[in-house]
Amino acid sequence: MDNFLVMKDITKVYDNGCMANDHVNFSARQGEIHAICGENGAGKSTLMKMLFGIEQPDEGTITIKGKTVNLSSPTRAIEEGIGMVHQHFMLVPSLTVAENVVLGIEPTSGLHFDMNKAIEMTEEVCKKYNFNINPRARVMDISVGMKQKVEIVKALVKGCEILILDEPTAVLTPQETAELFQQLRALRESGKTIIFISHKLNEVKELCDRVTVIRKGKTIDTFDTAGVTEADISRAMVGVDILLEVEKEPAQPKENVLVVKDLGVYNEAGKKVVKGVSFSVRSGEIVGIAGVEGNGQRELIDAITGLHVYSEGSIKMLDKEVSSENIKGLRKLGMVHVPEDRMTMGIAPKMSIKENMIADKIDDPRYVGRILNKPKEIKEDTDRWIEEFKVLCENGEEQINSLSGGNIQKVVVAREFTSYNRLLVCDQPTRGIDIGASEFIRQKLVEMRDEGKAVLLISADLGEIMNLSDSLLVMHGGEIVAYITDMEHLTEDELGYYMLGVKRMTPEEIGGALHA
Template sequence: MDYAVELKRITKRFGSFTANESVDLAVRPGEIHAVVGENGAGKTTLMNVLFGLLQPDEGEILIDGKPTVLPGPTAAIAAGIGMVHQHFKLVPSLTVAENVFLGMEITKGGLIDHRAQRARTAELSRTFGLKVDPGERVGLLSVGIEQRIEILKVLARGARIIILDEPTAVLTPQESRELFETLRGFVAKGMTVIFISHHLEEVMEVSDTVTVLRLGKKIATRPTADLTKAELVQMMVGRAVSFDRRPREKSAGAPVLAVERLWARDERGLPAVRDVSFEVRAGEVVGIAGVAGNGQTELAEVLAGLRPESHGRFRLGDVDLTGRSPAAIRAAGLAHVPGDRMVRGVDRHASVAANILMTRQDRAPWSRRGLIDWSYVRHRAEELIGRFDIRTQGPDAPVKSLSGGNIQKVVVAREFSGDARFLLVDQPTRGVDIGAQEAIHDEIMRQRAEGRAILLISVQLDELIALADRILVMFNGRIMGALDAEGVSEDALGLLMAGIAPEAVSREAAA
């Protein structure tokens, strides 16, 4: 039997750096094949070679057993390959159907036939179980719906081999489960799925076969059913990794952040944060749990000065920051790891060093008499590259040349290396590998031990349980309840996330 995809001895170099070294990958038709490894292991590079975005320096590609040259994405699409990237490539001002057919519009009489595009999008949606409204503007939709649109784009172009790069990095658990059902439906139709993921529970649940890469080399390809999660981690990072609840001293610090009856509106002018009050004390990690879209993003934006509050107040220590600018809030002692690193976290065209400098360019020793001390900036960047294990060619490398997880580490390195007394940390391990997750968790606990107050927003309940002292659960913009993270169950949190009253959760926790 011919493989749907076969990569033989693929080598890809960037200057003196070898991203892939003689890598073999064989994927059967009608299977879900996971490719896993740490950030910088060469996973995305290998998939970019398969999709024609990069040309291999050595090796060959076979599609359905036939040697195939893919000089660009157009050739890959013609060969039946589609790729859904980690960072979506949609136009927010266009409709779902317009995005699906962007660049291959259906025309009639020389004009775009919008009715035909909507009808074809609806047909694809029904056929593959990807529910969308073809006429809806993309800018108004959730991230989960945006991913469905990206998948519909590749299906509209005739893809039968679909590559998904970190497909669940921005999805809620419910959206992830819906995606898995979609993928199973694909392979039931004889299609082939290759996906990159850092979430090993998902790999174990949905994949048929796993290929592990480490430092650009293939370590192994094994049937998923023959592996345990611990064995997979060992192959990925070369050592055991623990994600048990972290030990900590009890915190009794003074309140650092105080939020009082806060309200805020979303882009449509509707209430997104509703009468929220809480405190975060020095040396304490307070977690925020909730299904995405229940006000967590808007709350973080208000606290960072990126969205106006409509009512209520918040302060750091004795400093009232209500209505203040992002710069004023940072000057009062806030550091912010945003939920979307590409939109708010980095300038992807600037260097690693320049991104480390951001928010500090007007302060000594980063600048003197209005002039940036680039020698010092590069020196500090090199220190942080080592401390946070950022896989890059150096401080002058552009951020856009890094993998998604390493971009996240640049953001975390910048925000955790200052002197802020309050850390607003939103989805800190989104899209990062197992080893990096452990390192970021260690850093969060180190910051806690040094007395900083930390508000941790995460869609990963196991992350909140491992790190938080208390967990607040948001539903429909309100705090449904606050639970001690010691001994709390995911089921108890899930009830609150579904909007079930705290009394029911107390009974569930006691049962």
């Protein structure tokens, strides 16, 4: 049945004017595993939110088994046989597995919540689909892989026919991933339709029957995975095959600006996520950090920028220990930060473009007198920056959240790059923004390097990080597994091996990252 599920001409425009889906067409057969691929911000999640009733489309129709459905809420979606495993688990930690599984459809006997029946229901599904879970265990005590199984069982127990999995392998170990794939194949055999959202192309190739590629809110094409290579899918995702290389001279690194030594960081859950990391960033060079998301980069950057405490080792910015300085002190030393999440960390969304540009300079006597701001000077400089950083806007007085993502990022970059700086920490500086803005920001980064700044660049865009970095650190499992200085001869394949932890350099080679 080719049109078991059909989403036709789906259009969704968010309140801020962002067109997340533009006449997207998607259809899935019964009993197939269908991947949806696309870059971050391509609109995959939006499409799935509409299928699960969390968001409603502005235009377009969804039909299941030929019947048009109105998915106004998750409850409706569940009734139509749709289940979803969210990227962030929707589980209640202190409740048992069985209680989580039956939440919303709790069996009762008299006044009692019927725990035995709940366990029975869970065990029945587990047996039928060959899941090995203890229904009596408390969710807080089980592993991540196990939690994901609970999520799947939760959907199955409600009788779902269509199961959506949003980046399910992002949090799993390779062994857990292999087990998950086995189970998903078994579910396919029993006639379930599985929608698998991922940007790990090897997994898509391995597991899925078909793949639909979405780019910038539009469906590009649907392929049989057997007939295409990973490179084909990736080309469809990115669009143009060529990456516009930024021209740059070889770096002329000088003295150390940032020195990280034997750093250990624990996350909120108390797990050690950065383990014995040592490296330095010198002025006049761009040091890149690559790695699959969730391998400690987040916590490493937060520790360096003073947002997260670290308990082991040291981070020195120009010989000053980072933990003994507050953020303002770090900025005084010349550390600036382009954060990954620009909407919450990078800007104050309801303030004007100019106010956002000046936000970190309110101590500067050039802009602020003893009591009052100096509007003339502020206007002069912000006007100049708007021009220099090519921010597309009317006059800089409008609210910043009326701009597109790319232009917002340019404002953030303009603010950070025009402050006193010695070290630029740039976290995914071009994620989810258009090619033009990306090129501009990359160009700027190289310019800053040539002016003698130290640059620490974190990016999930391998093309970008291979092009821009003068040397590259690869993180896996919270450790640095490779320090690459010969960028010219580095291939994506080789980088991939390091990122996945297949290959690993010797401690001596990695130790080279820390310059005297």
